[in-house]
Amino acid sequence: MGEGAKRRVRFGALMRSLVCGAGLALLLTSIQVPAQGLAWEQGLRKDAPDRYTVVRGDTLWDISGRFLRHPWQWPAVWQVNPQIRNPHLIYPGDVIYLYDCGGRACLGLERGQGVVRLSPEVRRIPVREAIEPIPLETVRHFLRDHRVADDPESLGELAYVVAGNDRRIISGAGDRLYARGGLERGPRYGIYRVGDSYTDAASGETLGLELFSIGQARVERSEGDIAVLGVLSASQEVRNDDIVLPLEERELADEFVPRAPDSEIDGSIMAVPGGVRFIGRLQVVALDRGRRDGLEPGHVLQVEQQGERVIDPRTGETLRLPGTDAGLILVFRPYEKMSYGLVMRATRTLEVGDRVGNPRRGVGVAQR
Template sequence: MLAVSVALGTASAWAQAPSWDRGLRDEAPERYTVARGDTLWDIAGRFLRHPWQWPDVWRVNPQIEDPHLIYPGDTIVLYDCDGRPCLGLERGQNVVRLSPEVRRIPPREAIAPIPLETIRHFLRDHRVVDDPESLEELAYVVAGDDRRIVSGAGDRLYARGELASGARYGVYRRGERYVDEATGEVLGLELESIGEVRRERQEADIVVLEVTAASREIRDDDIVLPLESRELERELLPRPPDSEIDGRILAVPGGVRFAGRLQVVTLDRGRRDGLAPGHVLAVEQRGEQVADPRTGEALRLPGSEAGLAMVFRVYDKLSYALIMRATRSLEVGDRVHNPASLVGRAGR
C-alpha cells in the first residue's frame, strides 16, 4: 500500500499560542481521509494556516522524534487536547494519538512531503555555474565522428580537455547569464542539459566520448562536465531561513516571465546569503508603477503577498525554488523574503 510520510503529531507547538485560531485554518476539517497522491504539504495545508510549519509541530513535541507514515485510506482526526488542538490517526474503528512509533515500509512506497518528481525533472535539465569565466578551462566538444556537425545517442564525440576515467559526464549548452541589475555583478550562468556521455579514452588533450543519451543534438563547443548530483537533500524539510533574506525572482527558466504553483523560479539569493535547501520564502508581488499626478514622478506602489516558494537547490549567488502556493500570477522581479511565522524562529 502506498504510504505518505507525514510529520503531523499532537500540536503542542501551538501550546505557546493563546487560542486555536492562531495555528488552525478557520475551515480546518474535523476529519480528513488521506488520498493516494497526497503530499505532506497538501495534508498539512488542510489544517494549518502555514502548512510549511509542519516540522515545527512535531519537532517541539518531546514524544515525537520522527515523522510518521500515514497511508491512503487512514483518517486524520482533529480533537480537543486540554484546550489546544491535537491530531489523531484513525485506522479501522479506533482513534489513537500519534506516537513516536514508526511503521517501516520500503522507501519507494512512501509519498514525498512535496512534489519531488517535479524538482527531479527540472534538475535533470538545468544547472548553474557560479563563475562563467571558468567555462574557458572546461572540456568542450570539438568534433563528431565522421565529421558530423551534430551527434546523438550511440555516436562518438571528440572533446578537448582533461576528463578523468570512471566519472559520469553530461553535455551542456550555455543558457541564460544572470546578472544583478543593481550592481552589475554576474551571479551565474545557467547550463541546459543536452545529453550524457561515457569516456572511452584520452590521447593528449583530446578525449574520445561515446554518447549514451541525448535529449537534443550535441554540437561543437558544447560543454562537458561531471554530472551534478541529482539527489535531493533528505532533510528537505520546510523551514524559515536562519537569516534575513530580501531578494527577487530573477527568472522563470524556460524563457517566460510569469510563474504559478509548482513552477520553478530562479532567485537572486544563494548560499552566501544564508539560503539552504528547504528554506521557505514568502513572495510579494511588485506593486504597480504609476506617475505622480502632480509631479509626474514615477512611483512604485506597495506590493502584496502573493505566494510561497521553497528552495531546493542552492548555488553561491543564486538558487532554484519551487512555487508551493500562488494566490495570483507571480512575475520576474517579485520580491522574496522571510515568511511570517507563528512558530518558527525567523520572520517574527
C-alpha cells in the first residue's frame, strides 16, 4: 500500500473514531482549488501532523502552514458548520485534525474543553481570545505610525500647525498649539510629518507621499480658520508646518481573508518604510500597485527575484536567467496608486525592486 493510501486509511479511521466517540468533531469543508478538490498529493505537507493543538500566539496562517504547502489558502479550510457563528473563531486548546473525505484532504475541528478545578473560592473563568488570522498587532502598530497622501499636490490644502503656545517652535503632550485649515471640534486629529515620496521607477509617476505620525490632538476652540488644539499624545516634538488630518479608519479584523487578486498584477517592492533595503518575514513593504490596479485588503502576491545576467558561451549574448520565487506578501492597506503589504513568507532575503504578481496556478491558487 502506498504512503498516500496509508494516510487515507489512518485519517479515515481517526475521523470515524472522533465522530462516533464524543460527537464533538465539527467537520470543515474540503480544501478547494478551481473546479475540483485538492488531492492528497497536491497541497498537503509531507510532514503534516495527524492532530495539532492550538496554542496562544498561533495564527490561522501558522496553523494552516503545519498542514498545507500553501498556508495562505486557509480561507478555503475554515468554513465550518453553520452553527458556528464566525468561522475564524479558533481558540487556544482547540484541536485541528486531518482526515480523508472521498480522496480529498479535509480538516476537522475539535473544541478544547479545558479543566475546571473546584475550590471554596469564587470560580474565575478566563476570557478566551480567538487566535488571529495573521499577526494583526504588527499591522496595527504600523498603521498607528504611517499613512499615505494619495495626491502630494493636495498637501497645500490640508490643515497644518502654524505655532505653539507661548511662541514655542516645538510642542509636546499636554501643550496647546495653533493650526490653520478649518478644523472642527469633536473628533481626534492626527498630527503627521511628511516623509518619503513614493515614485514609480518605470514611469516616474508620483504614487503617494508617506506621512508618519507625530501625535494626536483635539480642537478646543477656534477663531476663523485658526483652531486651538490640545495635544493629547506625542511620540516626538510637534513642529510648525506639521500636517493635521482626521484619523484613518483602522478596523482590520474582518478584512484579512487571504486570496489571489481578481485582476492580473505586475508590480514591484518600491520601498521599505524606515529605509531598510533587505527584507525578511513580517516586515512591512511599500508596493507600486494599488486600488486602481485591483488590489484589496487580503490579496496575496508572490515575490519573484530576477535571475542573474550571464553571457552565452557560444554567441556572446547577455542573457537573463529565469526568476526565482522568493516569498509571499499580504496586502493590508491599499491606497489609490500604491499599497502597504506584510511579508508573510521569505525563502530568501527580499530586496527593493523585487517583482510581485499573482500566485502561480502551479502552486494552488484559491479563488473567491
